[in-house]
Amino acid sequence: MGGNALKAGSVRLPAARYREVEHHAVTILQQHFPQRRIEAVMAYADKADFGDLDILIEADNDYNSRQFADALQATEVVANGDVTSIGLAVAEGVFQLDLIRTEYDSFDFASRYFGLNDFGNLIGRIAHKFGAKFGHLGLLYPMRDPDNKDHLIAELCITRDFGAALDLLGYDALLYEDMRATGQFKALEDIFLYVVSSPYVNREIYLLDNRNHKARIRDAKRATYNAFLLWLDEQDVIQLPAYAWAESGTPARLEQKQAFLEMAFARFPDFKLAHEQALEKYARRKQVKQQFNGALVAEVTGLSGKELGELMAQIRNSFADETSFENFFLDTDAEAIKARFLQEAAALSS
Template identity: 40%
Template sequence: MGGNALSYTTVRLTDRNFHRFAADTVSKLRSLLPGRKISAIEAYRSKSDFGDLDVLVESSDYDPFKAAEALGAIEIVRNGPVTSIGVVVRPELGLLHGNVFQVDLIAIDEPSFDYAKGYFAFNDLGNLVGRIAHAMGVSHRHDGLYFYVRDGDYKFREICLTKDHALALAFLGFSLERFAQGFETLEEIFRFVGNSPFFNSDIFLLENRNAVSRVRDRKRKTYTAFLSWCELHHELPQFPFPEDKAAWQPRIEEYFPHFNHEHAAALQDLSNQRLAKEKFNGALVASLTGLEGKALGELMKRIKTSFGGPEALRSEVLGITEEALRQRILDTHTAMLNDRP
């Protein structure tokens, strides 16, 4: 996944040694986890050396410590779905600094496995493709292509457009045939990105990224190399992206027929949520009870719990009269006072 997560000083492996090491690692994991998809992430073919090995493991519940033991790990570092382990390269040399190689085991659910395999392949290609996806109003993630229904800056709901990596690439304007051929060099990867009809170098510039992404991508050698490559190729297309990303919805509906129904349902739910918040909110409860601060928060929690959950709360609040809602607030307040010693 990039970066050294281990306390040991790790070694870089030559192309030949890396592929031998990767094949042995995958073989051991498949013996430990029979019947599950396990795959080393593909790299461009001329890459001369490697600082780590990324392996996808189809499972959200496998035991990474048993996997690490099967690989002879001398160190284990957990970080969410990624388990970084240190493996001795040449056992006869012992635990010397520089004799340890990092393996990152990436747990992924079965429906997302093939998409993740495509997303993580070829260095930072998934991230570069993701910039074009973002400009088109969708999110290219390791687990699928998504559309976010937002209420201002708040992400209200995410709609999975597809977990078919090839379909996602087609939607984003990329050549499926070219991707399937793999890539010999970074230059070929960069050219692949630049050949999208929706390419515009401005969307990749660090000054056009948010603060978190700017800091992250400035550290990525492949990303910064891509920016330098763009500066040398003025012939690249500069697609004029519309300011309103809603302009992409007809294309989204064309490629993903289920989107229209799910999007309409999400918008209706969002509208209902807004109406429910207008009808029931902290200001109303405070005006009826005179509570504020911690006591108001306690009562709000009691009232919400009494409805049985967010969905039930929204449905019931919209379905009862304002008088009935006020009475329920007052009754819950009285019950809270009676519960106090």
Template identity: 30%
Template sequence: MGGNALKNVVTRRYARNEYYILKERILNKLQGRIDQFDVPREFPCKESFGDIDVLMVCQSSMNIRNLIEELFNPNEIVMNGDVYSFDFEQFQVDFILVPEEQFDNATVYLSYSDLGGLIGNICHKIGLKYGMQGLWMNVHTQEFDPTTTSTKLILSRNVKEIFDFLGYNYEQYMKGFDSENDFFQWIIDGKYFRCVYFDDQQLNHAHRQRTSKRPIYIKFRAYLNQLSKSETNESSQDHNEFIRKIRQQALIYFKKEEDYHQGLCQREEKRQLKDKYNGRYFCDIDDGKHMVRVHMKNFEKRFGKTDEEFHQWIVDTDHDTIKLEIEKYKNEIKHSQSS
């Protein structure tokens, strides 16, 4: 993933033909050792490669480092989360471990160098999220207020289902793209594509920094600049309404309306519970905050043997009664300290 993970060995770029030969050797070594593995799709016209990504599903008992050492005898292995990078024949190999339910979508996400990044940027602009785990939306306590807490609602992990909703031709993806321009046009033909979503002014500083290092993204921007597409500017209010409609359409399309409303109720319940019971009620004990968590735990034991029992007590008890019980606890602590 990037070709720069290894710092202590010499690696090089491989020309297309030698890359395909090495790729076959690597995958052949994994036959019978890994249950499920694949390499993201590449442009057939790509002249050279700096690394190879191999996505795989492994049993929890599998020791990947030992497997790499046994099959490839590398000089260096670097682990970064679920990614194991190592050298083989002076080439960087990245083993990317993914859960079985994410395997298909993760493979698509990493295909054609930046498919996931381009579609992910579009989804972000329409109130959705797209990543290796699929398509989802964040359910905030208050819509369009990212400062409020949120939960992740997975809409789908099915690649075709996701592409159909976003207006992407799944059959064309499966057939493959002969050139980068064919791929770019496929992205543009999506239902929710807007040129303005790829305007630098639409990106924050961190995002601009990341995209400046992504070759396919840069080429895609150049391709867009050659087009003479005019788009009307939307006000923030119009765009919020646009997002609201898309999110509602997504909930209906993926049959997630009930899950969405349940998520809203859970967020609201957590907010109400936090208002009724939180650490600030214990901050004035012992003239410091370092014992707040201890006092909260001691207080909670009075009304529940388990976290679930105490949670239910908070739900069933009115705010004034909770405050009264906290004051009783605090007075007892102060009395014991003074005696």
């Protein structure tokens, strides 16, 4: 994505010519793979030229990007995770086409997230401030270990309904769908005006100096993101929302995140249930770890190093499944647990 993945480079195509190539490529793929959903990513109406073409491909267990590349007689193939960039021979030279592997249940969300240049990325800044993640897979909620913020416990789906996600982030979802369907996203400014229509917007959250290093490096290279920053500078600040985001890590910021979480719970009961189950699972595993850890097993058996590691693995593998393993350490008294350690140690050395 971005038109710079090919060794041969990619020509830029004027809009009219791009539409011809887009129609041709999508038609060929749909003819070869009629059982799959295949869709070109939407661009704003007045975009003058294009450096690449993004096509979403509905994926399953049999997905093989090389088949799609072969159908288009690719001159070059560069795989990078879920995106496979190919060279497409056109009269003007070689044009980059990106095949984006897309799961069935997130296809509609991905179609909208990737569309309209950096639209999804800009919307995602608000989700990020709330502790959520707005991406091609849906609106997700990364749950982190309360004792170690670097440890991800689970990544839960709040919703894969794009409109519902927009609504939760303060946007008019019906307006978005109407503008999308009727071609009202004509220029970048139309996209920018919609992005700043949420009451949670504050220009400060978009400034590169306020981003982490990875995001700053990535977005500094994105033409549309930089155009948005310039556009913000040109606006009357009085007319822009200026939500009072609290400083990261402060009690006020935690309150803002918690308020968002409670709102998500109220609107998406399945998410609330998944969150509760994830917390229960985390608490359960934390309790098990107090009864089964390297320091305790070493103290009881006197083993260390490689032998200790082998014993730990043998103890875990001696149970029929993870549930049986956890139940044993949750329901068994300390002396019986020590006896199990010694029994498995004896079996290992015999």
